[in-house]
Amino acid sequence: MYVSDDISEKRDELEGMKDLELSEGRWVEVCRLSRITPGTGAAALIDGEQIAVVRARNSENVFALSNFDPFSKAFVIARGIVGDREGTPKIASPIFKQSFDLRTGECLDDPSVRLPVYPTRITDGRIEVLVPSRGHGS
Amino acid sequence: MTERKELLVVGNGMVGHHFLNEAAARGLTSEYRIRAFGEEPRPAYDRVNLSKLFDGKTESDIALGSREHYEKLGVELELDETVVSMDVKAQTVTTQRGRTFAYDALVLATGSRPFVPDVPGKELPGCFVYRTIDDLDQIRAHAASCKTGIVIGGGLLGLEAAGALVSLGLKAHVVEFMPRLMPLQVDDVGGAVLKTRIESMGVELHLGKKTVEVMKSGERVCGLRFADGEELEADIVVFSAGIRARDELARHSGLAVGDRGGIAVDMQCRASAPNVFAIGECAALAGKTYGLVAPGYRMAEVAVRTLAGESADCGSFDLSTKLKLLGVDVGSFGDAFGAAPGSKTISLYDGVARTYKKLVLSEDQKHLLGGILVGDASSYSELLTYVQNQLDVGEHPEALIAPAGGGSGKPALGIDRLPDTAIICSCNNVDKGAIACAIREQKLTKLAMVKSCTKAGTTCGSCATLVGDILKSELKRAGVAVTNHICEHFPHSRQELYHLVRVRKIQSFDQLIAEHGKGEGCEICKPAVASILASTWNDYILKAEHEGLQDTNDRFLANIQKDGTYSVVPRVAAGEITPDQLIALGTIAKRHGLYTKITGGQRIDMFGARLEQLPAVWRELIDAGFESGHAYGKALRTVKSCVGSTWCRYGVQDSVGLALRIENRYKGLRSPHKLKGAVSGCARECAEAQGKDFGVIATEKGYNLYLCGNGGMKPQHALLFASDIDEETVIRYLDRFLMFYVRTADRLQRTAAWLNNLEGGLDYVKSVVIDDSLGICAELEAEMDHVVDTYQCEWKTTVESPERLTRFQPFVNSNEPDPNVVFVRERGQIRPALWEEKQGLVEAGQVHLPVLQPALSA
Numbered sequence: 001m002y003v004s005d006d007i008s009e010k011r012d013e014l015e016g017m018k019d020l021e022l023s024e025g026r027w028v029e030v031c032r033l034s035r036i037t038p039g040t041g042a043a044a045l046i047d048g049e050q051i052a053v054v055r056a057r058n059s060e061n062v063f064a065l066s067n068f069d070p071f072s073k074a075f076v077i078a079r080g081i082v083g084d085r086e087g088t089p090k091i092a093s094p095i096f097k098q099s100f101d102l103r104t105g106e107c108l109d110d111p112s113v114r115l116p117v118y119p120t121r122i123t124d125g126r127i128e129v130l131v132p133s134r135g136h137g138s
Numbered sequence: 139m140t141e142r143k144e145l146l147v148v149g150n151g152m153v154g155h156h157f158l159n160e161a162a163a164r165g166l167t168s169e170y171r172i173r174a175f176g177e178e179p180r181p182a183y184d185r186v187n188l189s190k191l192f193d194g195k196t197e198s199d200i201a202l203g204s205r206e207h208y209e210k211l212g213v214e215l216e217l218d219e220t221v222v223s224m225d226v227k228a229q230t231v232t233t234q235r236g237r238t239f240a241y242d243a244l245v246l247a248t249g250s251r252p253f254v255p256d257v258p259g260k261e262l263p264g265c266f267v268y269r270t271i272d273d274l275d276q277i278r279a280h281a282a283s284c285k286t287g288i289v290i291g292g293g294l295l296g297l298e299a300a301g302a303l304v305s306l307g308l309k310a311h312v313v314e315f316m317p318r319l320m321p322l323q324v325d326d327v328g329g330a331v332l333k334t335r336i337e338s339m340g341v342e343l344h345l346g347k348k349t350v351e352v353m354k355s356g357e358r359v360c361g362l363r364f365a366d367g368e369e370l371e372a373d374i375v376v377f378s379a380g381i382r383a384r385d386e387l388a389r390h391s392g393l394a395v396g397d398r399g400g401i402a403v404d405m406q407c408r409a410s411a412p413n414v415f416a417i418g419e420c421a422a423l424a425g426k427t428y429g430l431v432a433p434g435y436r437m438a439e440v441a442v443r444t445l446a447g448e449s450a451d452c453g454s455f456d457l458s459t460k461l462k463l464l465g466v467d468v469g470s471f472g473d474a475f476g477a478a479p480g481s482k483t484i485s486l487y488d489g490v491a492r493t494y495k496k497l498v499l500s501e502d503q504k505h506l507l508g509g510i511l512v513g514d515a516s517s518y519s520e521l522l523t524y525v526q527n528q529l530d531v532g533e534h535p536e537a538l539i540a541p542a543g544g545g546s547g548k549p550a551l552g553i554d555r556l557p558d559t560a561i562i563c564s565c566n567n568v569d570k571g572a573i574a575c576a577i578r579e580q581k582l583t584k585l586a587m588v589k590s591c592t593k594a595g596t597t598c599g600s601c602a603t604l605v606g607d608i609l610k611s612e613l614k615r616a617g618v619a620v621t622n623h624i625c626e627h628f629p630h631s632r633q634e635l636y637h638l639v640r641v642r643k644i645q646s647f648d649q650l651i652a653e654h655g656k657g658e659g660c661e662i663c664k665p666a667v668a669s670i671l672a673s674t675w676n677d678y679i680l681k682a683e684h685e686g687l688q689d690t691n692d693r694f695l696a697n698i699q700k701d702g703t704y705s706v707v708p709r710v711a712a713g714e715i716t717p718d719q720l721i722a723l724g725t726i727a728k729r730h731g732l733y734t735k736i737t738g739g740q741r742i743d744m745f746g747a748r749l750e751q752l753p754a755v756w757r758e759l760i761d762a763g764f765e766s767g768h769a770y771g772k773a774l775r776t777v778k779s780c781v782g783s784t785w786c787r788y789g790v791q792d793s794v795g796l797a798l799r800i801e802n803r804y805k806g807l808r809s810p811h812k813l814k815g816a817v818s819g820c821a822r823e824c825a826e827a828q829g830k831d832f833g834v835i836a837t838e839k840g841y842n843l844y845l846c847g848n849g850g851m852k853p854q855h856a857l858l859f860a861s862d863i864d865e866e867t868v869i870r871y872l873d874r875f876l877m878f879y880v881r882t883a884d885r886l887q888r889t890a891a892w893l894n895n896l897e898g899g900l901d902y903v904k905s906v907v908i909d910d911s912l913g914i915c916a917e918l919e920a921e922m923d924h925v926v927d928t929y930q931c932e933w934k935t936t937v938e939s940p941e942r943l944t945r946f947q948p949f950v951n952s953n954e955p956d957p958n959v960v961f962v963r964e965r966g967q968i969r970p971a972l973w974e975e976k977q978g979l980v981e982a983g984q985v986h987l988p989v990l991q992p993a994l995s996a
Contacts, residue, residue, distance in 0.1 A: 072700055
């Protein structure tokens, strides 16, 4: 839980990040929205990066974050259970059950860990993920 | 940066360790380069819990420090390095290796040594002391060839040592010079109660006996001779007759020592030479040494604060102790012997329960000064709290020790009545305010978190209940209800959710959370609800509306392993398998490059299958006549069997036949936790049925049914439920028992834990299952029949559904296998590559690792 100031600061920073990536990234089509069962995730491979694409249970919201679980060092995040903690949408790693905020990638059980997240959008029933352009400093 | 001064700490025991922790926490490391010397080859460990090494704990369980830990603290540690001399004028110390170190400040934490009375023969092979891990190792090694052991000393440590001998399978004797046990902690009556309890455990006590000689046979110990001429035979002798401060180093360098030993120190733990401190058991404060850890910790803190330039004072020490010796609870606190002038005593001796409780009250009878508890020390923390905080004991102080249910008027010591300054954990000197503050500020919600953040309850553990009460009280105050709710999404327990699903005929998680919960759900409630839905309606678990509820194992019908691959276990009911099936398993495993291992449940586990390999593996398994083994589910796993009367000359019934029938009946049954069964063909019990959730043992007349056992982390024997019943009755009772468990258990609660928490225990289960006291047996049987009738092999359904099979693709947009899954060969099979072994792939760009960013809030 954060006090409201922190939240707005965080949001500003996130917005800032999105802008940066918008200017240097590209939208990549991943699959049809219907390919992913509501309330589950699936792994995608984009430019060699493994990305977990997660669909909310009751809406068309789609999130994308790294598929890498830093605690087990396996690429399995997409196979976790999707849910929320006090309203924060999250996914729990299937190996040791740490939860990650789907919007920020932050590990809710260990705030010193954060997975990269990627903006998403739905175009003509297809999921697209914004990834940094090739050669973008990683 | 200016040159740091040199601070040397001699001794790396519990107190030395505590000093280093405190010094780092208070920032002494920026002013001093801190170096510690330990004489043992290992860093500090929890000597208080040394005897746990005989109860299945390992060295690492009782370790306190480690090289990494000290590195993190920024202190240097020299192990196997004994300081043998010091020069207080030159301010140097020299070690046994001849290395000399200069100091600006020196802390002596050399501890104490076991006192060995000067009797002839005390050096013989077979004589030991009980203080270090090495001592224990030697005792263990020697005891292997022994039958009888004697402990000299009936104090706290002596009884611990006797417990250790019992754990090693020896007949144990305890010899005490004084006429009662634990003379420092308990009085005559307490000692007598302790004596009867310890004797009933097979330990023989010899009180008021003075040992004059350790007798030998050849070069080995063979027993003791006492002053009264009597002799006692034994092949091992452990001396545990008290401790003596290790003050030689100080003596030889001219430091003042106490009359009865110990390095003389003032209230700031300063010894008689400049810049020298002594803490713990080696220190004599006002001429007195202390053999308990709490005063030692306090001295360490005082020394640290003094070095940091703060004012600090040892004050008076709390010498209260609570321990469990040979399974007997003993507590002794405050003014246990009523030394205060005018003090009054109330005591309660229960000769039937063999308990003794004594309270010492102040002259005006308003305050508790101390007390003794033997046989039942459950009220120790509460009573100690009264003493430490001088709380008013009310009109009826006797109610504090009255037996439960006997009389009323016991003043309830709500945790809320305690002031913030009340010391909760006296080992680590943590008060209530500090604990409450940590809970509030760090948003702690679990006891384990509170313990790790505050250190309260981490040494002797006797205050854990109080810490738990503070947690509950703080959570309540913060509006977090302390309930049996399964998680934040449902205001219901698992049992209530089960009831709702069945009675309201709820078919999906979406419906249940919309009508009875809130939010999106989580990894706690979703699998629990999936299990309830499966136990009740037995749908295919991967229907779209159930898919997102399943743990990854259920979702992909296989067991996930550490590298993200899966293992596959086909059903081999009752462990009976044909040669052709064995060949098929081998062929399939070989074709797909899988690692194979035999499981404890008489099956074959095949490891290393990537997600996308699972459907192909299963298509071949199904073609060979196999079906899902549900090893991935909280479901019936196996019914193990011995070969029974068909082959075995001792067998009295066809155990394989019955095991097959039971496994095939309940296969696929989803339950709160995994279920395992077994059938043995005779009383020799080769199928280990008494270690299972349900076990059947054949008798001449039929079968004995055992329930609620399990192996695993906390093994528990199954209990005899019914004797000499026929096969149909076995099935009928199992139907009812299993469904009753499925209905009423908590999530992830195995049958043993369920039974332990069930009011009325086994008798209650008997009344429900055998006598139908709740009138639900017909329902339970009908529910089980439904599950049995609607069984399907989940893998068969899955491989027949092209839609489902898309879920096993490695990526939604690519069929390339996960490049991070890498195997190496070991003992002729594959195993997952270690992370280090995969580094080359990362460097070669074959595996992309995400750039982990520090969290915004960090």
